[in-house]
Amino acid sequence: MDISNQNLDTTKTDAKNLWKEIDNAEYQYNATIFSADSTTESDETTSLLLKRVNIMDLEKRKEVYGLCGECNEPGTGYLWCQPCNAKRFEENFKNWTSGNKNIDELIQQSQLNAFFCTKFLEWIPFEKFENVTYLTRGGFSKIYSAYWPEGNIGHWDIENQKWIRGSRKVALKSLNNSSNISNDFLNEIKYYISGHFPACNTVICFGITQDPNTKDYIMVLQYFEGGNLRNTLVEDGLSGIHDAGNIHKDFHSGNILYNNYNDILSISDLGMCQPVNDNERKGICGVIPYMAPKFYVDINIQKQQIFTHLE
Ligand SMILES: [Zn+2]
Numbered sequence: 001m002d003i004s005n006q007n008l009d010t011t012k013t014d015a016k017n018l019w020k021e022i023d024n025a026e027y028q029y030n031a032t033i034f035s036a037d038s039t040t041e042s043d044e045t046t047s048l049l050l051k052r053v054n055i056m057d058l059e060k061r062k063e064v065y066g067l068c069g070e071c072n073e074p075g076t077g078y079l080w081c082q083p084c085n086a087k088r089f090e091e092n093f094k095n096w097t098s099g100n101k102n103i104d105e106l107i108q109q110s111q112l113n114a115f116f117c118t119k120f121l122e123w124i125p126f127e128k129f130e131n132v133t134y135l136t137r138g139g140f141s142k143i144y145s146a147y148w149p150e151g152n153i154g155h156w157d158i159e160n161q162k163w164i165r166g167s168r169k170v171a172l173k174s175l176n177n178s179s180n181i182s183n184d185f186l187n188e189i190k191y192y193i194s195g196h197f198p199a200c201n202t203v204i205c206f207g208i209t210q211d212p213n214t215k216d217y218i219m220v221l222q223y224f225e226g227g228n229l230r231n232t233l234v235e236d237g238l239s240g241i242h243d244a245g246n247i248h249k250d251f252h253s254g255n256i257l258y259n260n261y262n263d264i265l266s267i268s269d270l271g272m273c274q275p276v277n278d279n280e281r282k283g284i285c286g287v288i289p290y291m292a293p294k295f296y297v298d299i300n301i302q303k304q305q306i307f308t309h310l311e
Contacts, residue, residue, distance in 0.1 A: 015158045019079050020066035027064045030077030030116030031055040055115065069158040077116030079155035086112045088156065089120070098123045103208055103217065106186050117154050121189075122207035124148070124220055129209070132172065144172040145223060152206045169223040170206065179215040189219070 022029070028050045034043070042060040043052040053060050058074050065075030068084055076082040089111035098104050107121045114120035129146040136143050151167040175181075189205065204222040211218060 015069040017158050018067040018069045018072075019075060020064065022064060022078055025050060027051045027053055030080070030119060031057075031061055031065075077119075080114070080116045081156075082113070082115050085114065085156060096123045098208060098210065098217075100181065100217075102181065102186055106189065107208065110190070117152070118204045121205060122153070124207045124209045126209045126212050126218075129170075129172070135171075138173075140176050142174045142176070144174065146170055146172050148206075148220070152204075171221045171223045172209070173219040173221055174211055174214075174216050175219070176216065178217040181217055 031053045032043075032055060034052075034054045034056070040054060040056040042054045042057045053064050055061075055076065061074035061076065065078060065080070067073065068075055068081035070084050071081060073081065073083070089108075093108055098107065103123070107123055110120040111122075128150055129148055132144050132146040134142065134144050146169070147167070148170050149167045151165045154164045154166055156162075157164050189208075203224075206220045206222070209218045209220055210216070
């Protein structure tokens with residue numbers, strides 16, 4: 001995607017990089033939407049691994065992320081200004097389409113609302129991927145690995161007026177019979193990019209692509225060399241999900257991924273393992289090891305019960 005306009009607007013060439021480096025990772029990489037009853041103060045006494053910056057706390061955002069060199073407002077995340085980047089994305093809406101109105105709207109809304117580079121989706125044409133290799137099959141999906149040479153957007157380079165991307169290996173999750181995708185399924189994808197979650201503890205969803213042969217839609221997800229395993233440290237990610245008033249619904253070891261590069265555990269399958277057809281959504285679905293018998297009594301489990309299963 002090339003949406004730079006450096007030759008059209010000379011005033012922007014004067015913009016200076018005013019972002020702050022956050023090498024010691026004391027705070028989360030993006031600001032968070034706190035629950036409605038909290039104050040505008042950021043969370044300094046949290047039990048989470050990293051302190052949370054309240055999106056309403058302008059002073060803290062300035063202190064932690066610095067100022068946007070274009071609008072001079074505090075960043076909404078590391079190297080990220082939500083209002084300025086939303087404008088850039090919107091100017092490019094006319095240059096792509098998924099062929100599905102609902103998916104287009106989901107991607108557009110994510111780009112307009114993103115507080116940070118891991119919090120939006122892109123439409124990624126399938127031909128952008130190389131070395132697509134089948135890995136495994138889940139309850140409602142097939143997983144492939146692939147190399148994405150162009151890679152995901154990291155941030156906007158203010159001084160050179162262009163997106164900075166980084167090539168990477170990704171996991172492609174192809175959902176069975178998803179050519180007719182439901183609104184409910186699309187709503188669950190939103191959990192991946194919600195402003196309620198910290199950047200590091202849920203698997204990053206970079207975007208959506210489509211199998212040119214089956215027409216099935218494919219999630220483009222962060223690839224984990226370390227595979228998946230079970231560990232109570234994922235409480236950090238789960239609490240973000242629960243703070244947003246959601247439950248995971250299909251939490252098991254296969255959904256907990258370990259990144260051995262930076263030693264971070266992440267929760268995956270945020271509803272992705274659910275059938276995409278509305279009529280199939282009732283009852284237990286997906287892979288469900290490690291669950292005590294009482295779990296099966298009521299699928300509408302509360303978060304305390306989820307933590308019980310982790311002990
Ligand atoms: Zn800005």
